[in-house]
Amino acid sequence: QAAVCMIDECEEESANCTSCEKGACSGVGQTCEDPDHGAAVVGDWTCTCPLPSVGVATAQAAVCTIDECVEESANCTSCEKGACSSVGQTCEDPDHGAAVVGDWTCTCP
Secondary structure: OOOOOEEOOEEOOOOOOOOOOOOOOHHHOOEEEOOOOOOOOOOOOEEEOOOOOEOEEEOOOOOOEEOOEEOOOOOOOOOOOOOOHHHOOEEEOOOOOOOOOOOOEEEOO
């Protein structure tokens, strides 16, 4: 009988398996780290968002935030998303952490 061939955490022929080697993170522009590439240790890999985004997730793509916005959100406003600069104003945000939202201010020129 033929052996079941593994690539990291996935059977070679499996189309629905996700891992670093299958591009789970790189496919969405994130970096992937797998501390144990053994076939017996599955689901331990993490996706990390590229800077200046912040976000990490285990065994799936991360939700990335830039300042106060989820990257994919088209209706989020913050300094990073040009809320003030788009109207010629200066934006100041005392805390760029994703957990601290709504603390930015626009200043007229």
